[in-house]
Amino acid sequence: MIRPKLEYAAVVWLLSLKKDIKRLEWIQRTATKMVPELKDLTYEERLKEMGLPTLQDRRERGDLITLNKIVNGIEKIDKQDLVLVTEAERTRGHAKKIRKKQCLQDI
Secondary structure, three states: OHHHHHOOOOOOOOOOOHHHHHHHHHHHHHHHOOOHHHOOOOHHHHHHHHOOOOHHHHHHHHHHHHHHHHHOOOOOOOHHHOEEEEEOOOOOOOOEEEEEOOOOOOO
16 A cells, blocks of 8 residues: 555656655655564565565666667657667677667756
8 A cells, every 4th residue: 555655656756866765765664564573574574575675676677667668669758859779780788779868958
């Protein structure tokens, strides 16, 4: 019940401030302490026992899934505005390489 509220639109509102990330992790940390059998374990042990990843791991996984959907055309977003995909034959590892576009600022 808590996790869906913590992760609502997490892909859109990227947490960039450490205090916000710590605050959200604190909420999950507190929620995992509500299980009486696991109360004396460390946070990492409680997560492992409950089969839960950290919120940071879930955000990173969600970001990768969303990027994959955008690049492969599953999400109907104009990817030219977000990422540059190069399909070169002489790349190491994979034919598609992705890099962020650089921001240009008019001052």
